[in-house]
Amino acid sequence: MILGPNRMFRGTIVAHAYAAVAKTLPALVQRWARSGVGNAVAGRADRMWAALFGRRNPLFQVIAITIYCVGLAIFFLCVAPHIPNRYAGMWHWLPISVTLVANMGFYAAASAADPGTVTPDNARAACRVFPYDCLLYFRRNCDTCRLPKPARSKHCSTCGKCVQMAEHHCVWLNNCVGLRNTRWFVGFLATFAIVCVYGAYLASTVLLELRHVLGLASAAAAVWDDDLGRHVALSFRSSLLYVLDSRPLLAVLLVLLVVMAPAIVFFAGYQLRIVMLGYTGNEETKWLNVADAIHDGVVFAVRESDDAPREVIRVIEEEDQPADLRPRRPITHLRQVPNLYDRGPWRNLAFALFPPPSAPARKTHTG
Ligand SMILES: [Zn+2]
Ligand SMILES: [Zn+2]
Structure with a gap:
């Protein structure tokens, strides 16, 4: 998807x-x-x-929190009592506790924070955060909110409001992700990826530890072989299966983590990548439309007037082209179209993590 x-x-x-x-x-x-x-x-x-x-409803949020709590409960029941063990030292408690607390905090913040709602009070200030590039965004009002629509904003039909620097509506958070909570969302994904990978690692050390606790690692551990009619030495693989068979909850947790970890790591990386490339999930679709328009041969670098300092990128539909006499040069590849909102990977990341304050201080004239 x-x-x-x-x-x-x-x-x-x-x-x-x-x-x-x-x-x-x-x-x-x-x-x-x-x-x-x-x-x-x-x-x-x-x-x-x-x-x-x-419309907004907490169903998927409840499902997400339930799965999380089940995983956490199994961790404290089956994994925690065996740490430290011969494969993982006591010190692991520090990073895993910090990551878990941060992860839950980021989730709460991302769900509860205002994603950057455009209101009658802040609409004018919100429109000054990003310039209009007249390619993806034009100066206009939202058809539903009837408020000026800031560049990079999107009207979320689920939340029923326009959201600044809209990323997407997340059913797991029951909230939009936008200018003001992208940082919590990215923080949540990054720490969740660590929780899953780290959790899988710790659960694996417990699996190995239990081989010793249950006496399955000793040289004397043997199993009856019906075909041979005698005891044979227990293989490493069989000993692990014996442990999982005797600790079904640990097996459930391991399966949950091993299935989820790659997906969450992928999604965290994907989200970090688009933040650093200077676009949002919403803009990804818009850029695809620009690529289509380039393919259709309707995108041009246009000099708006003879004394214009530089060319700008415009879509000029085929039927309008004969009437449009401005000097223009056809665009043949998406690479030729600059992204006005891309300030370089590290500045893009810094902007997402530390967005400008929501209510810019009013200029006061003294003297
Ligand atoms: Zn709107
Ligand atoms: Zn929304």
């Missing part, structure tokens, strides 16, 4: 799989539902879907 819309994968199996899962399948299910169960039931299902995903 993350990679599917990416231009990199256009025309490949990834894009086709994405189209099948995200578009074809839901359309088929809807058509089948309408023909099979009738419009009344399908209508009710639509309303339920709208209630679940169309």
Whole structure:
């Protein structure tokens, strides 16, 4: 779902799989539902879907917190009592505690913080945070809020408000991610990746430790072999399976962490990458549209007037091109289009971590 819309994968199996899962399948299910169960039931299902995903509700937040708490409870029941062990020292308690507390704190902050709502009071100030590039963003009002729409903002239909530097609406946080909470979101993902990888490591040391505790690591450990009709030495692999069999909760935790860790590490890296490249999840789609427009041959570097200091990038639709007499040069590749909001990877990261204060101090005239 993350990679599917990416231009990199256009025309490949990834894009086709994405189209099948995200578009074809839901359309088929809807058509089948309408023909099979009738419009009344399908209508009710639509309303339920709208209630679940169309407006803010804590369902996915509750699911996320429940899974987290279950994982944490198993950790304290099955892993914590065996630390320290012969593979992991007492000192591990310090980094794992700090990371867990930070992770929960970042989650709470990302969920509760205002993502950067545009209000009648701050709309004018919000419009000054980023300039309009007249390619992705134009000076206009939001059709729903009726407020000036700052560059890089997006109206979230789930939250029912415009959000500055909108990243995306996250159902797991039950909140939008935007200018004011991207830092908590990035902090949450980074620490969650560490929690999963570190947790998997500590759970593995306990698995190895229990081999010794249960006497499965000794040279005398043997198992009856029916085929040979005698005892044979217990293999390393079998000894691990014996431990997992006798500690099912530890097995559940290990599976949970081993499945989740790569996904979370990938997603944390992906999020960090787009922050450092100077765009948002919302703008990724917009840049794809620009790439499409370049492909269609309607993007130009235009000199707005004879005395204009430099060229600007504009989309001029085919039907408007004969009437538009401004001197122009066709753009043939996305690389030729500068991203006005990209200030270099480290400054982009610093901006996301330390966004400008929400209410800029009013200039007072003294003397
Ligand atoms: Zn709006
Ligand atoms: Zn939202």
